[in-house]
Amino acid sequence: MKKTFKKIASQLHLWLGVSSGLVVFIVALTGSVLVFEEELEPVIYPDFHVVEVPKGQSLLPIDNLRATVANAYPKQRIARIEVEPHADRTIIFGLVKGKKEKNVLSVAVNPYTAEITDTRRENESFFHIVLQLHRYLCLKDTGKAITGVATIMFVVIMITGLVLWWPNRKQASQRFIIKWNAKFKRLNWDLHAVFGFYVLPFTFLIALTGLVWSYKWVNSMIFLTFDGKPQQKREAPANVGITYTTGTLAKIITETHRLLPHPGRIQFTLPESDSLSITVSKVNGNASISNVVDFLYFDQTDGKLISKRLYDDETTGMKVRRLVFPIHTGSIWGWPTKVLALLVALITATLPVTGVVIWVGRKFKKKEKVVRKNAAPHTAGHAKAAVG
Numbered sequence: 204m205k206k207t208f209k210k211i212a213s214q215l216h217l218w219l220g221v222s223s224g225l226v227v228f229i230v231a232l233t234g235s236v237l238v239f240e241e242e243l244e245p246v247i248y249p250d251f252h253v254v255e256v257p258k259g260q261s262l263l264p265i266d267n268l269r270a271t272v273a274n275a276y277p278k279q280r281i282a283r284i285e286v287e288p289h290a291d292r293t294i295i296f297g298l299v300k301g302k303k304e305k306n307v308l309s310v311a312v313n314p315y316t317a318e319i320t321d322t323r324r325e326n327e328s329f330f331h332i333v334l335q336l337h338r339y340l341c342l343k344d345t346g347k348a349i350t351g352v353a354t355i356m357f358v359v360i361m362i363t364g365l366v367l368w369w370p371n372r373k374q375a376s377q378r379f380i381i382k383w384n385a386k387f388k389r390l391n392w393d394l395h396a397v398f399g400f401y402v403l404p405f406t407f408l409i410a411l412t413g414l415v416w417s418y419k420w421v422n423s424m425i426f427l428t429f430d431g432k433p434q435q436k437r438e439a440p441a442n443v444g445i446t447y448t449t450g451t452l453a454k455i456i457t458e459t460h461r462l463l464p465h466p467g468r469i470q471f472t473l474p475e476s477d478s479l480s481i482t483v484s485k486v487n488g489n490a491s492i493s494n495v496v497d498f499l500y501f502d503q504t505d506g507k508l509i510s511k512r513l514y515d516d517e518t519t520g521m522k523v524r525r526l527v528f529p530i531h532t533g534s535i536w537g538w539p540t541k542v543l544a545l546l547v548a549l550i551t552a553t554l555p556v557t558g559v560v561i562w563v564g565r566k567f568k569k570k571e572k573v574v575r576k577n578a579a580p581h582t583a584g585h586a587k588a589a590v591g
Contacts, residue, residue, distance in 0.1 A: 209366065216363040217562060219356045224555035226340070226353035233337035234409070235548035238533055238541050240330045245292075247329060251311045251321040256290050262314045265294065265452045271317045272296045272310050279308060284471040286456070288488065293320055338416060351417030358410050361403055368400050388564060395557035398550050405547045412531040415524075422524070430520035437512070439472075439480045444504035454506035455483060462511070463497055465489045473503070480509050487514065492536065493529040 245252040265284070272281060279298040286294050293311040307325040312318070325331055332341075339346035370378040378400070381393040414421045426434040448454075452471070459469060467486035474481070480500045487495040498512040514522070529535035533544020 212363040212366040216360055216367060219360050219363075220555065220558050221562065223353040223356040223360070224559060226349060227357050228552050228555045229340065230337055230350060230353070230413075231548050231552035233333050235545055235552065236333050237330065237337060238545045238548065241534075244330065248321070248323070251295075251309075251323060252287075252293055253291055254293055254313045254315065254320065257315050260315050263317055264450060265314075265456055266450050268294055268312045268314060268317055269296070269452060271319070272298070272312060275319060276308070276310070280475065281473055282307070282475075283473060284452075286469040286471075288466045288468060297325075347417060351414070354410050354413050354417060358407070361399075361407055361410070364396075364399055365403060368396050391557050391560050391564075395554060395561060399554055402547045402550045405543065406551050409531055409544075409547070409551075412527045415527050415531075425524050425527075426518075426520035428520070429523050430518045434520065434524075439474060439482045440500050440509050441478055442480055442502045442504055443509060444502040444507060446504060448505045451501075451503060451506040455481065455501045458501070458506070458508060459483050459485060459499055462499065462508075463487075477503070479503075490514075492526070493534045494525050496525070 269281060276298055279300055281296050282299045283297040284294065294314050296310045298308040298310060309323050309325055310319055311321045313320050335341050338350060340349060368378060381397050382389060423433055463485045466488035469483060469485045472482040481503045483499045483501060484496050495514050497514050500509045502509055533540045
């Protein structure tokens with residue numbers, strides 16, 4: 204019974220691995236690149252993100268910067284504004300045409316001079332392309348379906364891999380240690396089995412959280428499990444003011460800092476309709492885990508606070524859902540978990556490669572056995588002829 208179970212596990216591990224190996228390799232490799240996206244963005248695009256801080260000069264009112272962008276791009280609508288907590292960062296305006304935010308034009312503005320320092324189409328930026336490859340293989344909905352199925356396969360591969368790895372008393376020592384001075388075949392097996400075992404808990408979590416973006420039912424299951432009901436749709440409330448006043452955004456950002464004094468990135472979401480309020484989100488940079496965000500809603504006519512949605516008041520389901528991204532990317536506890544996620548992703552990318560090498564080696568070994576077996580009778584016949 205035990206042998207039959209291991210044989211089934213072996214076949215599942217082999218054929219699911221062969222079927223999903225290339226996708227797993229691509230997803231893991233691109234995932235390793237995305238781990239430090241936040242840190243690498245200003246390095247790759249310095250003109251877009253970084254400015255020189257002039258001595259003794261204060262920031263210009265954000266409404267002035269908005270007017271500069273609006274005048275430079277009169278045919279496009281400003282849909283969002285991103286304000287970083289660092290003094291040497293640009294303020295980024297996201298511009299769209301129409302209702303759908305496809306191919307967003309991002310405009311970086313120097314907050315001290317109101318100069319437009321750089322622009323880019325978001326779907327042409329490096330990390331956007333890497334993300335598209337990671338989630339969709341750059342094949343849109345088709346790619347999303349492929350990565351979703353491959354992720355499910357990979358979960359089964361990990362379970363069956365653990366079954367195959369599980370040692371008996373004689374094998375216990377070799378299951379935990381890589382024999383670096385061994386021949387290539389043994390070394391390759393160790394790299395696959397031993398490394399696979401050590402990264403399995405982390406890779407398993409990354410794969411499971413990745414399913415949230417592949418399948419809506421997985422996302423819904425989080426809220427049904429922890430809240431007992433589906434996720435509630437959140438919309439910005441309607442404006443209550445009548446008279447438009449000047450300096451609205453400046454009032455909003457001042458009030459945001461007063462209500463949420465902790466450091467963190469601020470994002471304005473400006474609605475297309477004049478009847479809806481402005482949504483402001485602020486990341487809590489002092490939180491013990493990442494992705495802790497508070498939301499405030501301001502009247503876009505006079506900048507007065509209409510309502511707030513604080514992280515502390517969120518449902519358990521929403522708090523769990525907010526943990527999905529930092530767990531998946533390794534950003535949950537900052538640099539230590541990011542470094543761990545990078546190593547796990549890189550090792551995971553090697554597993555399909557070492558697995559294929561094991562498979563190919565076994566196939567050639569079987570062919571050699573068949574050739575030797577077929578050759579044996581002929582050899583015996585020649586020997587008899589020689590004796591006769």
